[in-house]
Amino acid sequence: MDIFSDLVLGLSVAITPMNMLYLLIGAVVGMIVGVIPGFGPSAGLAILLPLTFGMDPVGAIMMLAAIYYGSMYGGTITSILLNTPGESATVASTFDGYPLAKKGRAGPALVMQAVASFVGGTVGVLMITVLAPMFSQVSRSFGPPEYFLLAMMGLMTLIVMIGSNWKLGVISALIGLALGTVGVDLETGQGRYTFGSAELIGGIYFIPIAIGLFGLGELFYAFYTGMHRAGEGTLVDYRKETRFWPTAHDFLSTRWTMVRGSILGFVVGVIPGAGATIASLMAYSAERSLSKTPENFGKGEMAGLVAPETANNAASSGAMVPLLTLGIPGSASTAVLLAAFMLWGLRPGPLFMEQNTELAWGLIASMYLGNIILLAINIFAIPLFVLIVKVPYRLLGPCIVVICALGTFTVNASFIEVWLMLAASIVGFFMRMYGFSPAALVLALVLGPLAEQALRQTMTISRGSFDIFFERTASLSIIALTIALLVLLPLMGRYGGRAKTSSKAKG
Amino acid sequence: MRIVFLLALLSGAIFYSYIAFFDLTFLTRTGRIGPGFFPRLVGGGMIVMTLWAIVDALRDRRAMAAGGAPGADDAPSGLWRDVIVLLLLVLGYGVLLRLFGGYISTVVYLGLALFIFNPQRHLQNTAVAIIFPSAVYLAFDRLLNANMPPALFNLPF
CATH class of the missing domain: 1.20.58 (Methane Monooxygenase Hydroxylase; Chain G, domain 1)
Known part of the structure; x- marks a missing residue:
């Protein structure tokens, strides 16, 4: 089938009353997750994943994906009105978003961020539509050696992006790999680190760890930094303005910014480990370099808001490509999405789109629809999200604990897993405090068992020789790509980081 | 540390x-x-x-x-007392969940947590401590048919 007929099939799967309802719920929840500072998409996805068990797989995956890309939309509302990014990918949106609001242009800034997010998200999905089948085709020749190398590439690129704390990133990844070895060894039947516990025979479950690290761990850190003692902050009142809608000049002056941001964001998003945060910072830097008036950046320039917004949404779409076609998540959020696929008995990889045509294309089609829904919600439901922003953290925090604990329990009705989640939250708090990377830990926990299995299969095929990695063209290509990324990614990170530094200097 | x-x-x-x-x-x-x-x-x-x-x-x-700047990964000074209080509350909540199940323990935990972190707003705290667990119970148990923690000791009311 050609792409167009696949997409029509996908639309026919996605457009049912129940699926549209799930999509709407996912979009709204994603927005809420994005709006709450210190509560990112990884935590939101991990907590809400068990609640989808009773649902139809297509609707559940569509809803979880909507939470993931919806959080990119929501995070910017607080960036513009409160100068506080809802999550790390919207940090760059504060640079010009908040100055725009202070200049009395909060309304146009909110609408333009919604439009930019929509354009970025939609261009991203268009690129998935075209590129994902091609990626699947290429990766069909992959065997265990390539899968092992891909898993290592995902981990290494993530660690490299951590920057100066890379050693702590490696330790985080090793902790994740170590946790991934717990349970019965499937090849020999020998128990590893189970200590006679029946609960540990099946291994350490991924969801409690993710909820503990990203949900409760972040909450402890928010309390540590005193977020619960802060007031409402200086929330800009967008309703006092005479003009809510952007001018024609706002659209015309940023049309190419949207195109550049979308393409750059998507490309960065496809690279495992790089992610939406780097994409948005790079797009901001690139836009300022290309601007005829770079001195206006950081003082309320519309292009300075539009560039990171298109990039972070396009990047979140881009991250779906390696997930769907290789089964390799590039970030903690996509790792949770991979866990969701696995819980439904689905294994993303080269044959995924061919063997699960309806689900794969239904998901892609739902992303087009999801972006339209999010655009409408973003513009017309702003008062609702402003209301959520106004809820003090001292009220919100204790309620998040309840959602985390009950969300964990619902997975397997296990109290042990609730305690495991609590233990992970304490470790997560210290990791966050001392510069470790909870994302690397979670990614390693997901990729570790896959990598170990692939390595053992590889060694069986090669009769114990590591030369196999250098004898196969596909393996060699992945090694070359990994080396190139390990060199390029720190440079990209530094380029994006310049935007942060110069914005701080101005602010 | x-x-x-x-x-x-x-x-x-x-x-x-x-x-x-x-x-x-x-x-x-x-x-x-x-x-x-x-x-x-x-x-x-x-x-x-x-x-x-x-x-x-x-x-x-x-x-x-020797008077140098702190390292890149040194933690900023923070509110240890509040973190420890929250941690104790969370651990207590874990124990309560096992003993009294999802609904009762959530009401007790939320009431206590809000009393400590959101002081002097008794009406607001009471309302949140009752309405939020009720909403969660309805969403989890009734709407989504998800497992809520069962009580080891059922209360007589």
Whole structure:
């Protein structure tokens, strides 16, 4: 089938009353997750994943994906009105978003961020539509050696992006790999680190760890930094303005910014480990370099808001490509999405789109629809999200604990897993405090068992020789790509980081 | 404090490696990679990297004592008291969940947590402590048919 007929099939799967309802719920929840500072998409996805068990797989995956890309939309509302990014990918949106609001242009800034997010998200999905089948085709020749190398590439690129704390990133990844070895060894039947516990025979479950690290761990850190003692902050009142809608000049002056941001964001998003945060910072830097008036950046320039917004949404779409076609998540959020696929008995990889045509294309089609829904919600439901922003953290925090604990329990009705989640939250708090990377830990926990299995299969095929990695063209290509990324990614990170530094200097 | 955390990680890494080296076999009887192969790599790597991070932390500490700037990964000073109170509340909530089930324990935990962190707003706290668990119960138990923690001791009301 050609792409167009696949997409029509996908639309026919996605457009049912129940699926549209799930999509709407996912979009709204994603927005809420994005709006709450210190509560990112990884935590939101991990907590809400068990609640989808009773649902139809297509609707559940569509809803979880909507939470993931919806959080990119929501995070910017607080960036513009409160100068506080809802999550790390919207940090760059504060640079010009908040100055725009202070200049009395909060309304146009909110609408333009919604439009930019929509354009970025939609261009991203268009690129998935075209590129994902091609990626699947290429990766069909992959065997265990390539899968092992891909898993290592995902981990290494993530660690490299951590920057100066890379050693702590490696330790985080090793902790994740170590946790991934717990349970019965499937090849020999020998128990590893189970200590006679029946609960540990099946291994350490991924969801409690993710909820503990990203949900409760972040909450402890928010309390540590005193977020619960802060007031409402200086929330800009967008309703006092005479003009809510952007001018024609706002659209015309940023049309190419949207195109550049979308393409750059998507490309960065496809690279495992790089992610939406780097994409948005790079797009901001690139836009300022290309601007005829770079001195206006950081003082309320519309292009300075539009560039990171298109990039972070396009990047979140881009991250779906390696997930769907290789089964390799590039970030903690996509790792949770991979866990969701696995819980439904689905294994993303080269044959995924061919063997699960309806689900794969239904998901892609739902992303087009999801972006339209999010655009409408973003513009017309702003008062609702402003209301959520106004809820003090001292009220919100204790309620998040309840959602985390009950969300964990619902997975397997296990109290042990609730305690495991609590233990992970304490470790997560210290990791966050001392510069470790909870994302690397979670990614390693997901990729570790896959990598170990692939390595053992590889060694069986090669009769114990590591030369196999250098004898196969596909393996060699992945090694070359990994080396190139390990060199390029720190440079990209530094380029994006310049935007942060110069914005701080101005602010 | 960072060093204490790193030392805790190091002891965990040593324990993990000890089992990998002494309890798990490197190769199977047929000469294939055994269950201890991967854990030995991971454990060895963890020990080396944690030791390296400890040396860095000690060097940072010495530099700070000599009047230098704190290291990049030094924690900012924060509200320890509030974190410990929240942690105790969360642990207490874990125990309550087992004893009294999802609904009652959530009402008790939320009431206490809000009394501490949101003081002098008794009406608001009472409302949240009752309405939120009710909404969660309805959403989880009735709407989504998800498992809510059952009580070990059912209350007579």
